[in-house]
Amino acid sequence: MPVTDLPDFPWDSLAEAKATACRHPGGLVDLSVGTPVDPTPQILQDALSAAADAPGYPQVWGTPALREAVSSWFAVRRNAPGVDPDGVLPTIGSKEFVAWLPTLLGLGHGDVVGFPEVAYPTYDVGARIAGADPQPATGLLQYGPKAPRLLWLNTPGNPHGQVLPVSHLAKVVDWARNRGVIVASDECYAELDWRADPDGLTTPSILDERVCGGSHEGLLAVYSLSKQSNLAGYRAAFAAGDPQLISRLVGVRKHAGMIVPWPVQRVIEAAVTDVTHVAEQRARYAARRTRLRGALEAAGWRIDHSEAGLYLWATQGKPCRASVDDLAQLGVLAAPGDFYGAAGAQHVRIALTATDERIAAAAARLGA
Numbered sequence: 001m002p003v004t005d006l007p008d009f010p011w012d013s014l015a016e017a018k019a020t021a022c023r024h025p026g027g028l029v030d031l032s033v034g035t036p037v038d039p040t041p042q043i044l045q046d047a048l049s050a051a052a053d054a055p056g057y058p059q060v061w062g063t064p065a066l067r068e069a070v071s072s073w074f075a076v077r078r079n080a081p082g083v084d085p086d087g088v089l090p091t092i093g094s095k096e097f098v099a100w101l102p103t104l105l106g107l108g109h110g111d112v113v114g115f116p117e118v119a120y121p122t123y124d125v126g127a128r129i130a131g132a133d134p135q136p137a138t139g140l141l142q143y144g145p146k147a148p149r150l151l152w153l154n155t156p157g158n159p160h161g162q163v164l165p166v167s168h169l170a171k172v173v174d175w176a177r178n179r180g181v182i183v184a185s186d187e188c189y190a191e192l193d194w195r196a197d198p199d200g201l202t203t204p205s206i207l208d209e210r211v212c213g214g215s216h217e218g219l220l221a222v223y224s225l226s227k228q229s230n231l232a233g234y235r236a237a238f239a240a241g242d243p244q245l246i247s248r249l250v251g252v253r254k255h256a257g258m259i260v261p262w263p264v265q266r267v268i269e270a271a272v273t274d275v276t277h278v279a280e281q282r283a284r285y286a287a288r289r290t291r292l293r294g295a296l297e298a299a300g301w302r303i304d305h306s307e308a309g310l311y312l313w314a315t316q317g318k319p320c321r322a323s324v325d326d327l328a329q330l331g332v333l334a335a336p337g338d339f340y341g342a343a344g345a346q347h348v349r350i351a352l353t354a355t356d357e358r359i360a361a362a363a364a365r366l367g368a
């Protein structure tokens with residue numbers, strides 16, 4: 001499919017609902033996007049400032065110190081002690097990596113890119129940019145005899161916050177390796193897992209040794225610092241996994257000039273070596289989640305999944321656009337579930353990314 005045939009940007013369809021919400025006497029509470037609103041931690045601002053003198057070109061592959069720091073983060077926070085620093089790549093945010101991965105891997109006409117049935121739209125868009133065939137599915141059996149060349153996982157999931165357990169991930173890896181399928185796992189909400197975990201670990205990674213048996217062959221994990229560290233404006237993310245795959249990607253990205261700026265590389269290194277700012281931000285979101293979820297449930301909404309991430313996957317048991325309109329009358333803007341596939345047609349995605357004051361306003365309006 002030519003790039004000109006891409007679908008319209010979904011959020012553009014919310015213009016009328018947003019106009020309605022903005023007319024509320026108490027002002028708009030925009031819970032339709034996952035844009036962080038809290039300050040970038042000072043330790044990361046300082047890292048950026050300290051690296052401001054950057055006259056030379058940065059390394060596409062990232063500095064050895066950055067790659068070592070990410071490798072250590074996977075060992076400490078993701079139960080993946082075997083991440084080779086040569087299998088780490090800084091990226092210009094995670095969305096660009098998702099959108100361009102099929103193209104960078106050389107996929108094209110006749111190749112299938114698989115992804116979850118309810119999913120962030122960029123997996124579909126990335127397949128289309130490459131000219132490949134996007135195929136959402138609820139299970140591996142839906143692919144039949146023709147396995148995808150690339151299979152996307154998303155855990156915790158966006159929009160619904162579902163966490164895939166170790167046993168499920170291990171079955172996917174086994175299935176993929178028997179068919180020569182590359183598995184890419186988008187895990188950018190992993191540090192925002194709301195389940196009680198006695199081991200203190202985050203959401204299981206595709207690189208977790210319990211999942212992959214200690215081998216990262218054919219596997220990539222994608223991670224963003226936008227959410228846990230309030231770095232959306234920095235475009236700070238990374239991929240890790242199979243060193244051979246990473247090397248292939250680095251080779252293409254060198255030609256394309258897809259390079260994370262040197263000061264941002266220093267910020268990434270600082271972010272993955274400091275746990276304090278992550279814990280503080282997680283506590284903010286946990287409080288907002290508790291307040292908003294309670295208000296929604298008291299108002300008769302049902303919350304499905306939502307065990308991790310920055311969203312509540314909510315339903316009133318009626319079409320999602322009607323629910324968006326209901327919330328807009330209260331001055332609250334949410335994302336309709338059909339943004340994420342037909343299976344989301346009776347849900348809305350409600351973000352926690354608003355100030356404490358705006359979350360309190362939304363909760364009060366739901367209870368009015």
